[in-house]
Amino acid sequence: MVLLPVLPSMGTLHVDAPSAPHSLVKSRSVVDIRELLNGDKPALLLFYDEGEDGILGEVADVLGQDWTVARSRWEATREPLQTIVGVCASDIGTDWYPRDLSRTLISFRCVEGRRSPSHGPIGEFCDYEYLYSRAPFYRRDLARFLSFILGQTNPHRDLAKKSRTTLISTTYPDVHAALPNLEILSVGADAVELRVDLLKERLPDGTHSKLPSLEYVGEQLMLLRQRTELPIIYTTRCTNENGKFPMDDPNLFYQYLNQAIKWGCEYIDVELWLPEDIRRTLSNRKGSTKIISAFHDFSKTFRWTSPEAHELFKRGAVYGDVVKMIALVSTEQENYELEYFRSIIQQQYSHPPFSGLNMGRAGQLSRAHNKIFTPITHPLLPIIAAPGQLSAAEINQARHAIGEMPRLDFYGIGSYRSTVQAMFIEKCFNELSLPHHFLSIERAARDSVEDIIRRRNFGGAYINPPLPASAPYLRHLSDAARAIGQIDTIVVKNGNLEQAFVGENATWKGIRATLSRDFVPSAYSNRAALLLSNAESDAAAAIFALKSLGIGPIYTIGFKASGPLSSGVSAVRGVEDLKQLEHPFAIISALPADKSLGVVPLLRHYSGSGRQPGFTAGKVFVDLANGPRKGDPMAVASSLGWRTFGAADVSAWTTVERMRLLVGQNVPYDFVRLASGRGLD
């Protein structure tokens, strides 16, 4: 049953039922880390184009698993399930039918040069299809695709934690035109909508086809995903609902939407008028993809007060993970009717979340009120996707004008480096037309953090260096801040009766996002990690991040862990110990900049693992050091084949998390990197 009635104690919307298949809560001794998802090593069978066997090594590396090539089904079945098996398209024969059910089947197709011939009927029964370009190859996109389809990331669950979400509707006939501005376009957006029906494929005779081919759509989607980390909403809007997708054959919708599931789109938009068996089949096949049930009415006669409106919601909720209902209106009164409808729906159903809007100028107020996936436009887009659409900045202005977003003061408290952060945050406030002020404060003895949070209009703060979690005036702490023992962000939560100041830690999320940029989370599970630091406190956020990825033993050099995170963490006592250790998959250095070269001998020592092709050697090195340093351990690590990240990467991901915590706005990583020049370190 999809509709969950609200229990008396449930005030909020829960997008995922508590028993979502992949979300595990693993308890590790004292510390509960709630971010763990499915960490099992997947069993995969990959079909690849002739001459493209290099992709196998990439996939295996991203997954941290070994791989082999099989020429026949018999050869494939002899391999352990944890070994990734690749089969070249030219070796696909009848022995592969019926399909192998013990492994997930993915067809890998390179879009370059010759258009690779399809993988024949085998392509049809593959669970997924991954389209990639060789030059350049985007490993981050591969990691994201695999993490998503394998249930190791759950963007829908992450978005459900936000109090408001938006989507940017791209209206380009060809995504290439969006790419130069994508970072700016997506500021304030939580997801990017690809309007497949608006794509225009040029035919050899210079005209455009009525419907873009799946091949064209696949390449457009690939281009978009290579350039944004935001979840994709794949929409085939029909001609009756202000789109261009022809309605004469509903099976065409099935074909295009089913393919979107195979391409690993995070969301598909499924129109409610489609025959029930199509909607049901898509729901049964959706895997990690979520369904947005969509209903649009342009008749101007639709009434939110009618019994029909309620029925439509219920019908949408049968297969929808989100139910979207949108009507073209001509009076402002209809916004109040919609708000009444929204409140009834929210009282009666805790799931699925409802996204309700009015189109047209008269309906614009509803775009300020809606909280779930409010569509936004941007002045740089060629056309607006629907009458009355507003930009993120316009919506924020409207929310301020109607009293929903009071002007608040946010603070950066701490060291001189904060000024770069401060400039960046001001830039975001401007870009998004947020009414807030940002103030930088050097922490002085007299001006304690406690005084600052008591100031009128205090909206939140980030603190660098972090505060100890024992600060008596911050009674509420997130689990992460408590376990790490450090508060780097203070968030104000407004309850019905009182305000609470919550101590948060955003740094561990920045480290985790960095670690999972080029590897799926399960690549870390049960592997060893080595952590170098002068003090446990400098390494605590990294330990938490590693544990959230289910890493195996953590070895430390330079300190001995004794805090709440110390289980499974052991100090290396000397060179003899080092020889005995399992080779680390990840090395993180939290040494100060002037000492950071100390890691180089270890990088060298653990590089010569002498592994053979077919065995993954993927390793990751993160240097958390800031400031001028002697030598460049990152360059050394890179030259030795480590995936290498520095403080600027961690800092940019931490900023993404911090902006979400402080002002509830999504500012994508690429924008942070673009807008902050060399980085925020």
Ligand SMILES: O=C1C[C@@](O)(C(=O)O)C[C@@H](O)[C@@H]1O
């Ligand atoms: O469903 C919607 C909402 C929308 O129609 C709007 O009103 O902003 C814009 C469409 O692109 C999107 O698919």
